[in-house]
Amino acid sequence: MYRKAKNLTKVLMIGPDRSVHGGISAVVNNYYEAGLNQKVDLCYIGTMVEGSKLRKLWQAIKAFVQFCVKLPEYGIVHIHVASDSSFYRKSVFIKTAHVFGKKIVVHQHGGNFEEFYYRQLTEKGRKNVQKVLSMAEVLLVLSLEWKQFFSQITEESRITVFPNSIQLPQLAEKHYGQHKLLFLGRLCETKGIRELLNSVAELRSEYPDMKLYLGGIWEDKELETLAGACPENVRYLGWINGEEKKKYLEECDIFVLPTYFEGQPVSVLEAMAFSCAVVASQVGGIPQMIEDGQTGILIKPKDEVSLQDGLLKVLKDVRLCAELGANARKKVASEFSIEMSIEKLLQIYRKVSEVS
Numbered sequence: 001m002y003r004k005a006k007n008l009t010k011v012l013m014i015g016p017d018r019s020v021h022g023g024i025s026a027v028v029n030n031y032y033e034a035g036l037n038q039k040v041d042l043c044y045i046g047t048m049v050e051g052s053k054l055r056k057l058w059q060a061i062k063a064f065v066q067f068c069v070k071l072p073e074y075g076i077v078h079i080h081v082a083s084d085s086s087f088y089r090k091s092v093f094i095k096t097a098h099v100f101g102k103k104i105v106v107h108q109h110g111g112n113f114e115e116f117y118y119r120q121l122t123e124k125g126r127k128n129v130q131k132v133l134s135m136a137e138v139l140l141v142l143s144l145e146w147k148q149f150f151s152q153i154t155e156e157s158r159i160t161v162f163p164n165s166i167q168l169p170q171l172a173e174k175h176y177g178q179h180k181l182l183f184l185g186r187l188c189e190t191k192g193i194r195e196l197l198n199s200v201a202e203l204r205s206e207y208p209d210m211k212l213y214l215g216g217i218w219e220d221k222e223l224e225t226l227a228g229a230c231p232e233n234v235r236y237l238g239w240i241n242g243e244e245k246k247k248y249l250e251e252c253d254i255f256v257l258p259t260y261f262e263g264q265p266v267s268v269l270e271a272m273a274f275s276c277a278v279v280a281s282q283v284g285g286i287p288q289m290i291e292d293g294q295t296g297i298l299i300k301p302k303d304e305v306s307l308q309d310g311l312l313k314v315l316k317d318v319r320l321c322a323e324l325g326a327n328a329r330k331k332v333a334s335e336f337s338i339e340m341s342i343e344k345l346l347q348i349y350r351k352v353s354e355v356s
Contacts, residue, residue: 008039008040008041009040009041009075009076009346009349009350009353010040010041010043010073010074010075010076011040011041011042011043011074011076011077011078011349012043012045012067012070012071012073012074012076012077012078012102013028013042013043013044013045013077013078013079013080014044014045014047014063014067014077014078014079014080014090014093015028015044015046015047015079015080016046016047016048016049016080016086017046017047017048017049017059018032018044018046019046019049019050020046020048020049020050021050021186021216021217021239022186023109023164023263023265023266023267024080024082024109026266027080027109027164027266028044028080030165030166030167030266030338031338031342031345033167033338034167034338034339034341034342035342036342036345039342039346040346040349041074043070043073043074045063045066045067045070046059046063047059047060047063047064047089047090047093048060048063048086048089060089064092064093064096067093067096068096071096071097071100071102072100074102075102075103075353076102076103076104076105076349076352076353077093077094077097077102077103077104077105078105078107079093079094079097079104079105079106079107080107080109081094081106081107081108081109081110082108082109082110082111082113082263083110083112083113083115083116083117084110084112084116084120086110087110087113087116087129087132091128091132094106094132094135094136095132095135097135098135103137103352103353103355104135104136104137104138105136105137105138105140105348105349105352106133106136106138106139106140107140107162108139108140108141108142108146108150108263109142109263110263111259111261111262111263111283111284112190112261113146113149114149115261117129117153126153129153130153130154133150133153133154133158134154134155134158136154136158137158137352137355138158138159138160138348138351138352139154139158139159139160140160140162140348141159141160141161141162142161142162142163142164142263142264142284142285142288143161143163143264143284143285143287143288144161144288145284145285145287145288146161146263146284146285147159147161160348162341162344162345162348163264163285163288163289163335163336163341164263164264164265164266164269164285164336164341165269165336165337165338165340165341166266166269166270166273166332166336166337166338167337167338168273168329168332168333168337169246169249169273169274171275171329172250172274172275174250174253174274174275174276174322174325175253176253176277176318176321176322176325177253177318177321178209178251178252178253179207179209179210179211179253179254179315180210180211180213180251180252180253180254181200181210181211181212181213181252181254181255181256181311182212182213182215182248182249182252182254182255182256182271182276183196183212183213183214183215183216183255183256183257184215184216184240184245184255184267184270184271185215185216185257185259185265185267186216186217186219187214187216187217187218187219187220187223187224188219188220188223189220189223189260190259190260190261191257191258191259191260192257192258192259192260192281192301192302192307193214193220193223193227193258194223194226195258195302195303195304195307196212196256196258196307197212197223197226197227197230197234198226198304199304199307199308199311200212200230200233200234201229201230201233202304202308203308203311203312203315204230204232204233207315208232208233210233210315211233211234211235212233212234212235212256213235213237213248213252214227214234214235214236214237215237215238215239215240215245215248216237216238216239217238217239218236224236245270246274249270249271249274249276250274252276253276253277253314253321253325254276254277254278254279254311254314254315254321255267255268255271255272255276255277255278255279255280256278256279256280256307256311257278257279257280257281257286258279258280258281258299258301258307259280259281259283259301260281260283260301260302261283261284261301262281262283262284262285262286263284263285264284264285264286264288264289265280265285265286268280268286268289268290268296269289269332269336271328272289272295272296272328272329272331272332272336273328273329273332273333274329275325275326275328275329276325276328277296277297277314277320277321277322277324277325277328278290278295278296278297278324278328279296279297279299279307279310279311279313279314280296280297280298280299281298281299281300281301282298282299282300282301283301286298289331289336290328291331294324294327295324295327295328295331296324296328297310297313297314297324298310
């Protein structure tokens with residue numbers, strides 16, 4: 001049995017339950033698979049689960065009680081946060097850790113934080129966000145664009161660009177020109193599903209063999225009905241993980257994410273690592289991963305014409321599709337490997353521990 005060394009850095013990590021379908025859970029699970037829990041003394045507490053409002057409330061209460069019990073044992077508190085209810089929920093944990101003099105690392109993931117901050121909050125609410133973020137020794141953000149945004153809210157010296165990362169899968173043979181499209185994520189309006197389904201309906205006359213595989217959970221009944229109107233070209237997979245997700249990432253030659261806003265989607269990194277030709281919106285941290293025409297195709301969000309143009313580029317050009325896929329995998333290997341990410345995170349923990 002593996003035994004942890006006694007002198008490991010003690011980290012109390014807070015985020016959604018690891019069973020939750022979403023990007024933050026995927027990031028945390030990647031940390032565990034890469035062995036972060038063997039490199040630090042890691043305790044993870046899930047503050048949110050899927051289900052009814054009552055179930056979510058009960059989970060939040062249990063998580064906070066567990067947090068208060070564990071807090072005295074740990075020097076560093078690493079809190080994963082997004083916007084909206086996630087920020088309100090995690091603010092309680094951040095403030096509590098601050099009262100007890102803990103070193104705090106706030107890890108920001110929310111793709112719509114700018115909208116949340118400027119359009120949803122009052123002036124009093126914005127001041128509260130500023131106060132909460134100032135309690136952190138380090139604010140981790142996913143891209144340079146997000147660093148620029150958050151430098152307007154908190155001290156730039158606190159902010160560290162810390163992109164998402166993944167374990168690079170074994171290189172497998174890829175068959176391009178199959179016209180198999182894959183989408184992974186929440187199936188809702190803001191992920192561009194309406195534009196995607198309309199584009200498939202428009203392009204299927206030219207590419208009748210085109211198949212769109214939707215991996216996720218429906219959050220909009222109207223969009224689910226719209227998907228059912230093209231049964232020959234659209235297949236719903238449900239939420240897929242593990243070997244099933246690997247199967248479709250290997251089989252599909254094109255990955256598409258026409259999202260309206262984003263932090264830095266793990267699904268795009270996974271698709272790039274599996275040598276897919278990626279067509280994705282030019283939002284959030286995506287341009288940090290996708291160099292247009294080199295490691296993928298960037299499109300305008302909420303723009304059906306731009307999406308169709310992007311899809312046509314990879315549907316009609318097998319050579320371009322293959323080049324994009326090969327270049328994408330190389331970029332993930334050189335810039336977004338989980339091993340490099342874990343080492344950088346360990347350095348951040350060491351630096352935070354040394355702050356007096």
